[in-house]
Amino acid sequence: MKLCVIPGDGIGHEVVPVAVGVLQAVLPGLQLVFADAGWEEFCRNGKALPERTLAAARECGAVFFGAVSSPMQLVEGYRSPIVQLRRELGCHANIRPTLSLPLASSRSGIDLIIVRENTEDLYVGDEQSDGEVAVAIKRITRKASLRVARSAFELARNAGRQRITIIHKANILPRTDGLFRDCAREVAQDYPEIAVDEMLVDTAAMRLAQAPESFDMLLAPNLYGDILSDLVAAFGGGLGLAPSLNLGVAAAIAEPVHGSAPDIAGQGIANPLAAILSAAMLLRVWWQRPELALRIEQAVRTTLLDGIATPDVMSPGVSTQHLARVVIERI
Amino acid sequence: MKLCVIPGDGIGHEVVPVAVGVLQAVLPGLQLVFADAGWEEFCRNGKALPERTLAAARECGAVFFGAVSSPMQLVEGYRSPIVQLRRELGCHANIRPTLSLPLASSRSGIDLIIVRENTEDLYVGDEQSDGEVAVAIKRITRKASLRVARSAFELARNAGRQRITIIHKANILPRTDGLFRDCAREVAQDYPEIAVDEMLVDTAAMRLAQAPESFDMLLAPNLYGDILSDLVAAFGGGLGLAPSLNLGVAAAIAEPVHGSAPDIAGQGIANPLAAILSAAMLLRVWWQRPELALRIEQAVRTTLLDGIATPDVMSPGVSTQHLARVVIERI
Numbered sequence: 001m002k003l004c005v006i007p008g009d010g011i012g013h014e015v016v017p018v019a020v021g022v023l024q025a026v027l028p029g030l031q032l033v034f035a036d037a038g039w040e041e042f043c044r045n046g047k048a049l050p051e052r053t054l055a056a057a058r059e060c061g062a063v064f065f066g067a068v069s070s071p072m073q074l075v076e077g078y079r080s081p082i083v084q085l086r087r088e089l090g091c092h093a094n095i096r097p098t099l100s101l102p103l104a105s106s107r108s109g110i111d112l113i114i115v116r117e118n119t120e121d122l123y124v125g126d127e128q129s130d131g132e133v134a135v136a137i138k139r140i141t142r143k144a145s146l147r148v149a150r151s152a153f154e155l156a157r158n159a160g161r162q163r164i165t166i167i168h169k170a171n172i173l174p175r176t177d178g179l180f181r182d183c184a185r186e187v188a189q190d191y192p193e194i195a196v197d198e199m200l201v202d203t204a205a206m207r208l209a210q211a212p213e214s215f216d217m218l219l220a221p222n223l224y225g226d227i228l229s230d231l232v233a234a235f236g237g238g239l240g241l242a243p244s245l246n247l248g249v250a251a252a253i254a255e256p257v258h259g260s261a262p263d264i265a266g267q268g269i270a271n272p273l274a275a276i277l278s279a280a281m282l283l284r285v286w287w288q289r290p291e292l293a294l295r296i297e298q299a300v301r302t303t304l305l306d307g308i309a310t311p312d313v314m315s316p317g318v319s320t321q322h323l324a325r326v327v328i329e330r331i
Numbered sequence: 332m333k334l335c336v337i338p339g340d341g342i343g344h345e346v347v348p349v350a351v352g353v354l355q356a357v358l359p360g361l362q363l364v365f366a367d368a369g370w371e372e373f374c375r376n377g378k379a380l381p382e383r384t385l386a387a388a389r390e391c392g393a394v395f396f397g398a399v400s401s402p403m404q405l406v407e408g409y410r411s412p413i414v415q416l417r418r419e420l421g422c423h424a425n426i427r428p429t430l431s432l433p434l435a436s437s438r439s440g441i442d443l444i445i446v447r448e449n450t451e452d453l454y455v456g457d458e459q460s461d462g463e464v465a466v467a468i469k470r471i472t473r474k475a476s477l478r479v480a481r482s483a484f485e486l487a488r489n490a491g492r493q494r495i496t497i498i499h500k501a502n503i504l505p506r507t508d509g510l511f512r513d514c515a516r517e518v519a520q521d522y523p524e525i526a527v528d529e530m531l532v533d534t535a536a537m538r539l540a541q542a543p544e545s546f547d548m549l550l551a552p553n554l555y556g557d558i559l560s561d562l563v564a565a566f567g568g569g570l571g572l573a574p575s576l577n578l579g580v581a582a583a584i585a586e587p588v589h590g591s592a593p594d595i596a597g598q599g600i601a602n603p604l605a606a607i608l609s610a611a612m613l614l615r616v617w618w619q620r621p622e623l624a625l626r627i628e629q630a631v632r633t634t635l636l637d638g639i640a641t642p643d644v645m646s647p648g649v650s651t652q653h654l655a656r657v658v659i660e661r662i
């Protein structure tokens with residue numbers, strides 16, 4: 001079994017080794033292939049996602065991606081490596097669960113999964129500007145919409161979920177978001193045991209803020225999924241605890257939802273739990289080892305119950321390394 | 332003084348008369364011009380925003396708009412009348428304040444204003460589909476971005492606000508969202524007393540869910556403003572209490588943020604406070620009568636403090652009419 005490890009930038013270098021250590025603890029034969037990507041790599045070699053990294057990722061199938069810093073200004077030649085990687089590896093579904101955790105900062109009763117389309121929408125990178133007028137293309141295809149809907153309903157069936165809420169803004173975008181919604185409804189017919197409803201993205205933002213516990217699964221186009229998953233992460237204890245899995249047919253990328261956090265990078269206090277929980281998702285969904293995933297998730301839960309966590313969720317907090325040791329001992 | 336009154340659909344017919352009654356109570360000479368728009372109107376006459384409605388709105392300058400039902404499917408010839416009205420009247424800034432209210436459902440310490448660009452972005456209605464591939468245009472112009480930024484900074488200056496946070500997703504959309512951000516930064520230079528920062532829309536959704544009290548003003552492109560304003564409305568007691576003002580040079584449209592709420596329409600329990608607070612915004616900003624606006628806002632506050640509200644915010648709740656009478660008595 002092989003894993004391509006891409007720490008990326010900032011705290012990616014701190015949390016990825018921890019999560020990989022956890023995976024090695026439960027999968028002793030795991031082979032690691034390290035590779036570079038991100039802003040630091042772009043500054044060194046002019047490519048945010050070098051060919052050899054892509055080749056390594058393709059060869060391994062399983063990928064662990066830390067975090068990358070994105071420039072906020074237009075930089076010629078730079079494209080977000082994680083967005084490229086998702087598309088190049090055909091990871092068409094981004095699975096982002098939020099679960100209430102035994103923490104003061106977490107709201108209770110939440111157990112939802114957002115499935116986010118991962119390859120198109122405004123993320124296609126088709127943008128133009130003459131300085132006065134700028135346009136970007138939002139692209140929605142039947143193919144990608146059916147594919148991500150299929151993954152969502154399969155996941156719902158396997159996980160015994162009851163209901164999928166389709167997110168869109170079809171009152172303003174009847175052709176693009178309407179297509180996404182119609183494809184989801186089409187796929188839904190093959191899953192009569194799963195209830196389906198739909199909600200405008202603005203209404204969903206409000207309902208998620210008011211009553212996140214009332215949702216089971218959400219299926220959303222790329223950008224709405226990006227926004228809503230960050231929103232809900234706030235209620236699951238913050239980004240330091242939010243895992244994700246980018247899932248395709250030939251590859252899967254485990255990826256903590258958080259960014260490279262330049263403000264705390266290098267201090268040894270980054271929260272490794274989002275990365276550890278992403279590793280558990282890789283085990284459950286990609287390697288089909290749910291029993292190992294469960295052991296890791298239980299270890300995280302009991303550690304938090306005992307009041308051990310990094311400073312982003314608890315005060316006084318422990319270091320990344322300390323927390324990592326405690327969790328690994330409990331697995 | 333003239334006001335064009337467009338109740339629209341559903342509970343628009345219930346809350347608009349109340350808000351208009353409040354305006355008449357404080358502005359005895361106010362002349363009303365009633366006009367139609369919305370889904371019911373579209374079904375009757377084939378136009379969601381008839382020419383004569385637009386003409387009446389133009390003539391009055393001040394407009395009160397209730398709510399409209401939007402079809403979720405593509406309906407040939409239908410375009411959202413409120414989106415059209417905002418653009419046709421040149422109401423380039425949509426001002427959406429959220430304030431903590433004396434209610435269990437409201438979080439404390441919140442006092443923020445979202446200023447939303449109101450004429451372009453994905454709302455331009457430029458969409459195509461062949462059934463397999465659908466594309467929509469996200470359009471951002473220098474002109475509209477500078478204009479809405481100017482309104483936001485003027486408002487900040489007049490209202491004594493300290494800080495404006497520019498919302499974008501320039502890591503993925505450097506040309507469109509980057510242009511919006513750059514225009515805002517350009518305008519900011521004329522307002523050295525106001526601090527400026529920027530935040531990715533996904534991060535903003537998370538931060539607003541975690542700590543809405545940490546924001547002062549937000550300046551956002553159309554769609555992000557739509558999503559984030561609904562999100563925060565959840566913390567201000569819900570949509571039943573969220574007012575807005577669409578502001579232009581020649582016209583202003585008061586508009587409660589809520590929709591037509593077909594589920595409760597006709598029951599006499601719709602919350603009229605969002606409409607009443609929108610009327611107060613019209614008084615403060617458009618008619619430059621802040622002292623009248625304040626009287627209305629105080630009346631709403633003391634009414635809530637006394638535990639009188641509709642069922643959406645309090646149980647047992649009173650009727651729309653009962654609540655309206657109480658508020659009007661207190662003005």
Ligand SMILES: CC(C)[C@H](C(=O)O)[C@@H](O)C(=O)O
Nearest residue numbers: 070080082083226257502533
């Ligand atoms: C870093 C950025 C490109 C990315 C995205 O927008 O997808 C991030 O926000 C995420 O949610 O994984």
Ligand SMILES: CC(C)[C@H](C(=O)O)[C@@H](O)C(=O)O
Nearest residue numbers: 171202401411413414557588
């Ligand atoms: C009804 C709809 C067109 C509208 C919008 O998206 O602007 C509404 O959600 C709002 O926020 O006023």
